Amino acid sequence: MSLSEHDVRHVAMLARLGLTDEETKAMQSDLNSILGHIDEIQRLDLAGVEPMAHAIEVVNVTRPDVARPSFPQAVAISNAPLAENGAFVIPQITGGGDDE
Amino acid sequence: MTAEQIRGCIAAGEFSAVEVANSALARIDALDGEVNAFNQVTADLAIAAAERIDALVRGGASEADLPPLAGVPAAFKDNMNLIGTRTTCSSRILENYVSPYDCTAVARMIAAGVIPLGKCNMDEFAFGSSGESSAWGPVKNPWDLSRVPGGSSAGSAAAVAAGMATISLGSDTGGSIRQPGALTGTVAIKPTYGRVSRYGCVAFASSLDQIGPFSRTVADNARALSAIQGKDPADATSADRVPEDFVTATRDADVRGLRVAIVRDLLDAEGVTSEVRDSVLAAAAGFEAMGATVGEVNLPTSQHGLSAYYIIGPAEASSNLARFDGIRYGHRAENPADTIDLYLRSRAEGFGPEAKRRIMLGTYALSAGYYDAYYGQAQKARTLIAREFSAAFADYDVLLTPTSPQVAWKFGEKGDPLTMYLSDIYTIPVNLAGNCAINVPCGFSADGMPIGLQIIGDYFAESTIYRAAAALERDLALDLRSPLAR
Numbered sequence: 001m002s003l004s005e006h007d008v009r010h011v012a013m014l015a016r017l018g019l020t021d022e023e024t025k026a027m028q029s030d031l032n033s034i035l036g037h038i039d040e041i042q043r044l045d046l047a048g049v050e051p052m053a054h055a056i057e058v059v060n061v062t063r064p065d066v067a068r069p070s071f072p073q074a075v076a077i078s079n080a081p082l083a084e085n086g087a088f089v090i091p092q093i094t095g096g097g098d099d100e
Numbered sequence: 101m102t103a104e105q106i107r108g109c110i111a112a113g114e115f116s117a118v119e120v121a122n123s124a125l126a127r128i129d130a131l132d133g134e135v136n137a138f139n140q141v142t143a144d145l146a147i148a149a150a151e152r153i154d155a156l157v158r159g160g161a162s163e164a165d166l167p168p169l170a171g172v173p174a175a176f177k178d179n180m181n182l183i184g185t186r187t188t189c190s191s192r193i194l195e196n197y198v199s200p201y202d203c204t205a206v207a208r209m210i211a212a213g214v215i216p217l218g219k220c221n222m223d224e225f226a227f228g229s230s231g232e233s234s235a236w237g238p239v240k241n242p243w244d245l246s247r248v249p250g251g252s253s254a255g256s257a258a259a260v261a262a263g264m265a266t267i268s269l270g271s272d273t274g275g276s277i278r279q280p281g282a283l284t285g286t287v288a289i290k291p292t293y294g295r296v297s298r299y300g301c302v303a304f305a306s307s308l309d310q311i312g313p314f315s316r317t318v319a320d321n322a323r324a325l326s327a328i329q330g331k332d333p334a335d336a337t338s339a340d341r342v343p344e345d346f347v348t349a350t351r352d353a354d355v356r357g358l359r360v361a362i363v364r365d366l367l368d369a370e371g372v373t374s375e376v377r378d379s380v381l382a383a384a385a386g387f388e389a390m391g392a393t394v395g396e397v398n399l400p401t402s403q404h405g406l407s408a409y410y411i412i413g414p415a416e417a418s419s420n421l422a423r424f425d426g427i428r429y430g431h432r433a434e435n436p437a438d439t440i441d442l443y444l445r446s447r448a449e450g451f452g453p454e455a456k457r458r459i460m461l462g463t464y465a466l467s468a469g470y471y472d473a474y475y476g477q478a479q480k481a482r483t484l485i486a487r488e489f490s491a492a493f494a495d496y497d498v499l500l501t502p503t504s505p506q507v508a509w510k511f512g513e514k515g516d517p518l519t520m521y522l523s524d525i526y527t528i529p530v531n532l533a534g535n536c537a538i539n540v541p542c543g544f545s546a547d548g549m550p551i552g553l554q555i556i557g558d559y560f561a562e563s564t565i566y567r568a569a570a571a572l573e574r575d576l577a578l579d580l581r582s583p584l585a586r
Contacts, residue, residue, distance in 0.1 A: 044484070079430075081429070090442075
């Protein structure tokens with residue numbers, strides 16, 4: 001399979017990764033070269049083989065449902081690039097209400 | 101000096117732990133301008149830890165009373181959290197991230213008495229096999245500064261090879277401990293998946309990642325793994341097993357009767373140099389001379405490991421790296437127009453080229469219409485690889501391959517990403533199956549660079565591979581001091 005420039009832009013949007021035009025072209029070439037190698041996996045006869053998601057069998061690991069200490073709020077937001085009043089700041093995502 | 105010797109001398113009062121710390125810090129000061137193994141040196145933490153050990157000795161503690169790694173200089177890959185340090189993953193996106201909690205393996209090392217020297221440089225987010233893709237500049241190989249040290253745990257390997265640290269921790273998703281171990285002449289283990297907690301190690305591919313130690317000797321390596329192993333309630337995938345004393349396995353290691361197999365088809369794979377191949381065959385002959393039985397196996401499906409890995413690894417990475425959104429931590433773009441713009445630009449500005457490539461590859465492999473053809477197919481191939489190993493371990497105790505197809509190469513020699521990916525053909529199948537493997541130096545190339553043997557063991561057979569590695573180490577008695585460490 002090979003990716004068009006349009007495909008690369010689509011995948012970049014899915015990945016929320018801003019790419020310049022130059023990066024998009026380089027990425028298209030790199031990805032197609034890598035996929036050219038990886039595509040050999042299609043030749044394996046894998047009919048009826050169970051997929052393996054994990055190296056060792058681990059099923060429903062639970063812990064007792066008891067409260068444990070967690071980060072205080074100040075520590076939880078200590079690495080936030082932008083914080084206000086003890087909260088993470090995000091761009092406005094809803095309409096402006098009274099302003100509009 | 102080995103970890104055991106350092107601890108013994110501190111207990112006997114021959115020198116103090118603070119003297120050890122000062123001497124290690126002075127070495128870093130003298131050498132690391134060239135090597136670039138450290139992203140951050142934690143002198144204050146080192147001295148404080150050393151003072152705690154010295155206080156124990158002053159209080160009358162005997163050697164037996166001291167913790168198992170008392171006074172041993174150690175370093176940690178910069179994807180492992182340690183309170184009060186930056187944890188950058190050698191990425192601009194985490195340039196200012198300060199750890200609010202400890203990685204379990206790091207905390208266990210410190211509880212075992214190590215002197216924490218600092219955080220080691222690495223390929224960005226552990227994506228790479230040469231140590232060149234760090235946002236803070238490449239790590240250099242202490243054997244030859246014009247060559248790469250391998251990667252991604254490049255700084256962890258170089259710190260030990262240069263004699264700056266006695267033990268370091270790395271993480272291995274597709275060979276990131278063993279391959280730099282081979283290229284720097286250090287002992288380096290990827291434990292069985294689940295042997296060591298992954299808690300607090302920034303996730304790359306959660307079903308493949310495993311933490312393990314680098315050291316100069318097999319016994320030191322076993323001592324470090326003994327300290328960090330074991331169930332951790334904070335990592336549901338850590339295995340609930342009785343801790344083992346791996347050091348015992350390295351003492352008077354006897355391989356008589358051990359069933360050893362050369363992996364013939366992988367040894368004959370394209371790209372392996374003749375001196376690496378010969379060195380592995382010589383090691384096999386060495387095992388036979390010591391009383392092991394040596395046979396051959398083929399692992400035909402494992403040859404497809406690279407393809408399966410470059411689907412599964414990036415798929416899991418693209419999902420794990422989705423958390424870097426410019427909001428909760430990490431780099432944030434200025435003046436975003438809206439949330440999408442914030443995501444697009446924060447990630448574009450923060451991630452380096454290889455991280456972007458892996459994110460794109462993984463997102464594509466998981467996207468609608470391609471999921472079954474790539475991710476589904478890779479997961480099935482993974483089943484076959486695991487079965488193939490299990491079949492081999494029915495007849496043999498350990499399997500031998502080169503760790504890397506070639507010795508350390510010169511900077512810039514591998515230009516395109518695919519050529520770089522091919523350097524992990526021997527290590528990747530083990531991560532996919534989840535069993536354990538160790539790199540042990542087994543010789544030198546004509547130009548004096550170390551060659552590494554990979555000894556592969558079954559699930560939780562670390563004692564067996566340590567035994568084989570210790571026997572070979574004793575038999576070969578190589579001088580593994582890099583020019584910088586002499």
